[in-house]
Amino acid sequence: MQQRVLKVHPADNVIVALTDLKKGEIISFQGVDYELVDDIAAKHKFLTEDRAVDEEITMYGVLVGKAKQFIPKGGLMHTFNTRHASDDFGLGSRKLEWAQPDTSKFKQRSFLGYHRQDGSVGTANYWIVLPMVFCETRNLEVMREALVDSLGYGKNQVWKDQTEQLISLYRSGKSVTDILNADLAIEEETATQTRLFPNVDGVKFLNHEMGCGGTRSDAQALCGLLAGYATHPNVAGVTVLSLGCQNAQVSILREEIAKRDPNFAKPLYVFEQQEIGSEEKLIAGAIKQTFAGLIEANKIERQPAPLSKLVIGLECGGSDGFSGISANPAIGHTSDILVSLGGTVILAEFPELCGVEQELSDRCVDEETALKFNSLMKIYNSRAEAVGSGFYMNPSPGNIKDGLITDAIKSAGAAKKGGNSPVVDVLDYPEKVTKPGLNLVCTPGNDVESTTAEVASGATVVLFTTGLGTPTGNPVAPVIKLSTNTKLYHKMNDIIDINCGTIIDGQETIDEAGERILDYVIQVASGQVTPHSVRLGQDDFIPWKRGVSL
Known part of the structure; x- marks a missing residue:
């Protein structure tokens, strides 16, 4: 039976609804009964205790907001009653001890x-x-027209065929209504072009x-x-x-x-x-x-390489209230496995690290690295505030609708992508990673700008989690899409590669999902599996113009 609610951290005073809950229901959790005073949609949260104006709201064990008005126990947390709040941060002590995951399944693995x-x-x-x-x-466009199809790299024949059929109907004298109601013979391409x-x-x-x-x-x-x-x-x-x-x-x-x-x-x-x-x-x-x-x-061929040669970019976009409890921690476990094997991972999107700065700063391997991270975060946020758009304005309407009420909630969940390993380096845009382990790279939260930057920093594969669905890809690095919920996986199965909704559904643990993801990464890295972003030719490329982009 699927679990109905979840408390992410023992210190939290909110509980996440894993399925729709109705006003008046009595929810029993860890020996405590909560009578709901509002409908609580899946992905949203209710309070475990009364909150007066300006009292703190905690999730993921960190401050994520303060009450704008009285919120009763069992009441819905939302933008009308909650404002963004996060703890300040500074140079703390080094916290570099971490529990490395079991890597026995992957120690002898390689990729081509x-x-x-x-x-x-x-x-x-x-x-x-x-x-x-x-x-x-x-x-460039002239060169593209001359080379791509002629060399066997074209991908849009299905839609060209549809257009040809529409042209034929128009020329035969069919009305607009007839054309709109026409049953077109559209078939998926069964074979790729010969390269x-x-x-x-x-x-x-x-x-x-x-x-x-x-x-x-x-x-x-x-x-x-x-x-x-x-x-x-x-x-x-x-x-x-x-x-x-x-x-x-x-x-x-x-x-x-x-x-x-x-x-x-x-x-x-x-x-x-x-x-x-x-x-x-x-x-x-x-x-x-x-x-x-x-x-x-063309003379270069694939050869075996150890997993330590993989560089994985970690990205999220179209996030929802399940992102921080399913897909993000799952790829966080994947990250920890790869780091333990000597590989490299990149965590970016600095506006989406707001509220967890102290934890990440303390995980930096030395004070110099921590100070660089702190400085980049403060400078970025001050530039945003200077034009009236601080990090607190980061959640999009889609994020809010699906449970991400404040930037601190969004950020605390987004940071889960980075797992638990120490931060070996902090890089400013568009620097290139040089050290194996977890690297932080300063980029916007904008999906395409951040993915573009992560690949420029050296990511050879990108793991991209999404709760709402987004088609983002990259011209040179395969972007693997992971859904936070099963409904999205089935709804947008032409762009989603991996379902992490299995965690919400109680079908597997975060660790099991993380291992499954790494198995898939190895297949993609070896050219044995083609993720949807590559199949569809999703070649998004947007350089970050160093103004304010969240």
Whole structure:
């Protein structure tokens, strides 16, 4: 029988509804009876004791809010009666002891990856084409049209077929009503296109709207981000299109590449339009050189690699009230296993660490690392507050509707993705991870901006939890979607890869789910399973312009 309620931490004064509860019900939990004074929808919380105005509300063992008005025992916690509140933080003592998980099931495991000259191992093998400035976007699109379908990387034939059928109906004189009611013969593609280069997973085009017109620091950060992709283990080579006069100069890109890989040896082909002249020459040369590079990239084959070579990015988006008690702690356990095996994980989204700063700061391996984390958090929040949008404004309408009432609740649940291991390094955007273990990388909470940044920092696979559903992907790193609840898994099964609602349903423990997730990661990293984001060609790429983005 499914458990109906859950108290996350012994110190909490709220209880989570795992299923819809009705006003007037008597809920018995741990020897105490609670009479509900409101309807409590699944994912929402009720109070275990009366709360007067300004009295503290605690969840996950931390302060997550204060009462705006009297809330009775058994009453619903919501935005009309609760405001965001979180504890202050500072430099504390080191708390580095942790219970490492049992790794016996994975000690002898390996994955099949692409070994690079710098010692890193990719989970995929892509060629990337990137512009130094938005002025080159049209030329990128011309290259995309010329290369993608011709080389066997097209993915949208099903919808092209549907459009052809609609055109046929229109030409035959059918009315709008007839067309809308038509039973179109739409079939899933049963076979992928034949690739000319079977060992190359695709040619990816990193379109963006930056490179000029912003601050010089914006241009520097963009070059650092693009350098992260150029040096990425999942990338075999790079074609660069530059106008020539923009702020984001190719020379800066080369400097940023050298910071990340002083012995960079991948093909890097640069085409500068103002130097070459006509677009025809630019595009013809870029296509020809890219094709030659693909011939060489196709010679690289997957080889066994230890799990310590995996770099996993941890992400969440479209979160709900179950995120912090199912999918997030499940991938937190996955993270702990990988760290224990010598692997690397990346926890980002700094606005969604509000309220748990002290815990993470204390887990930093030394005071210098802790001070860097504290500083980045305070500077980021102060910049947000300066424009009237502090971290407290982070929960979206969808988050709130599904139980995430304050940013501190959202953050405390989001931090569960990082497991329990010590924090080995704290990095500012768009720095690259260099140390195995748990790394914190400063990014916004915005799904795509954060995923884009995590991959630039070196993530070769991204675990992405969602309670509401989101199609976010990445051009070069497989993004694995995990649902926090079973209803979403069945509702959006064309974008969700793994169901963690099994934890809510009482079918498995957090540890069991974490091991199941790592098994799936190994298959994806070996090219044996294709997650939906890759199958659908979900190539989201948005650089973070260092303003305020939550």
